[in-house]
Amino acid sequence: MLPLLPLKLKCPHCGALLLDEQHLINNSPSVSLEIKVGSTKSWIRLSSLYGDFDHEIGVDMKPGEVAEFNCPHCHQNLNIDLNCSACSAQMVELLHQQGGSVKFCSRKSCRNHSIEFKDIEQAAKIFYGQYNWAGDKTIKVEHKKRDQPKEVISSGAYLNSYCPWCGVSLIEGENVKLEVKGKGNSQGFLYLDPHLNSFWNKSTIELPEKEEVEELNCPHCKHSLIEGGESCEKCGAKVVKVKVSALTKLIDFKFCARKGCPWHGLSEEDMELIELQDSDEW
Template sequence: MDEKHLVDNGPSILLNIEIKGKKGEIRLSSVYGSYNYLTDVEMPEGEVAKFSCTHCNAHITSDSECLSCGANMVPFYLDMGGKVTICSRSGCKNHVVEFEDLAVALKKMYQEYGLAGKDDFKPDHKITQVEKPVDEKQEIIESGAFLNSYCPYCSKSLIEDNMLKLKIHNGGEGFLLLSPYLNVFTSKSTIFLEEDKTVKDVRCWHCDKSLILKEKKCKKCGSDVVKIEVSARTKLIDFYICTKKGCRWHGLSGDDLYDIRLEDSLEW
């Protein structure tokens, strides 16, 4: 695991890679179901890659063939017993998780993460917040608060299965799933999103209208921002999210900043 280079805001899986005669490194997302990665080599669609360990240089492969495309599957073994296997063909999304003993795996999971499991999309309540002087007239949305989110056009909820769901177009169509908890930055997507690159278009999955606001830019990196609405105590407020993968900036409109503050936000 590579703790220094994050993918989907979490430690990445570092491997050596060889594809179409070119060698380099690849960092895979450790979020199950995410297809995002960082690499220093070109990944032509449909080409089969070879993976090896960065410590011992052993070739990582198996005799199992992908049921979708026929390429060899690449196994990664889990501490709790079992393995996750992914297809070695670039662009193929087939992957499988297997446990040697499901009862043992579940027991270990409960021991480490509790009965509720470990949910990276929820806030870590053990983190203590630093108190800051605030205006008593202002409402404060606390770090870790659940943000009920809505489309600013059709007013329908963007929350599904306790996730903030957005439709994205980025060389293909898919969905981006964000943590709806303030200042929890875990995310995953159903299509590949390159780190440090902006998403081309973000839309409401109900009315299909673009949520990108061209006239407003991210105050941290200058990228386009997405506008949604979230419910505060007294009203719906405009809430902005940067479209650049990995950028954590988010904020409110200038008018709402007079009445509302986001705890530990880069906006203030």
């Protein structure tokens, strides 16, 4: 297993650091928040290790209940106007001290969460940087050796997506947003689900099933995302490449430019270390 990443989280309203050095969870400072379940106000301490769901709470909260989370310093509401893609409850957002944000579901027992960055440089600082919590203790991200079993990215995993050219996030709201050019020079936007093996998509222009798009571009720098010299292994259409952050590594993620073709994959180098879990739709 890859090591869990410690995150230095702060309030998006007042900017106060939310780490509690006095109360550790799994040997790392906890994230201290106020919580309101129904009419009952209390406290909650979350693990600051990304991907670790251990926590302590001062109120009885049953599975399925939804809570309101607040900053313990300015007492502002941390729930945001974004519904969980898994259960439709409100998401909660905290900021990372080095940039980017962490979102998690406000419903107990729902484990939907994500870490997002505005650009790849921010992600690299956190994924590959050093985290000094106490004294000389430094936690580093270790890459897997090639003779070790592959890490599996589970079907349904959230893939933060970035332009491989300008490094800016391609996530807008709950979707990946790309500029698309179809037949007859029709132009618009294509929205994709960022979850692995979810093939939901929506376009502002008409894209008939099985039609190959002419071009897909980054909506920020306008650079083409078509991977030259490479064809879809399933149908022979053009291949699109974006950067995604998965596990603790930024990887090239490729998918077919033909509507309705479910092919997607990784670079040969990344496939030596990482495996994409197939979905039932394949």
